[in-house]
Amino acid sequence: MEDISKFIGIPWGFNESSWEACDCSGLARLFLREMGYGDYNFEKPTEKEWYLKEPFKAERYLLKNFTKDRHKENLKFADLILCKVGGESHILVYLGYGKVLSTWPTSAKQWNGISLPNESMVLRRDMWEQGFICGFRSKNERVV
Secondary structure, eight states, rough: OOOOOOGOOOOOOOOTTTTSOOOOOHHHHHHHTTTOOOOOOOOOOSTTHHHHHHHHHHHHHHHHEEEEEEEEOOTTTOEEEOOOOOOOOEEEEEEETTTTEHHHHHTOOOOOOOESSSSSSOOHHHHGGGGGEEEEEEEHHHHH
16 A cells, blocks of 8 residues: 555645645545646535535536446545535545545534544545445556
């Protein structure tokens, strides 16, 4: 597994994608850029309640820019995972061995009964696979 320690502990920030703060798509963008997959400019929402007005915005962007795979067993390092959490779309970064990188807003204090900090962290398979919708692989080759 690659050293991803620098991505852990980044505070959650709506519509952010920097080392100072990230939301889930911002963390995915930062991770892909820093790991050599290119810079994806996710079509970011402008309101915190975006998922009520545009529930499929994240899916549309991913379908346009990544290769979709519905099978968890095909996931590879740096694949993005689309899942549902509390009725809204959420993006995770697959790290391998069933682990993902994610970040959570302060409003999501718990997921599956587990308390969550509002910063980026690594989650085990049992914490994310219930909400799994599909995986997405970058169309860009990794440049190291």
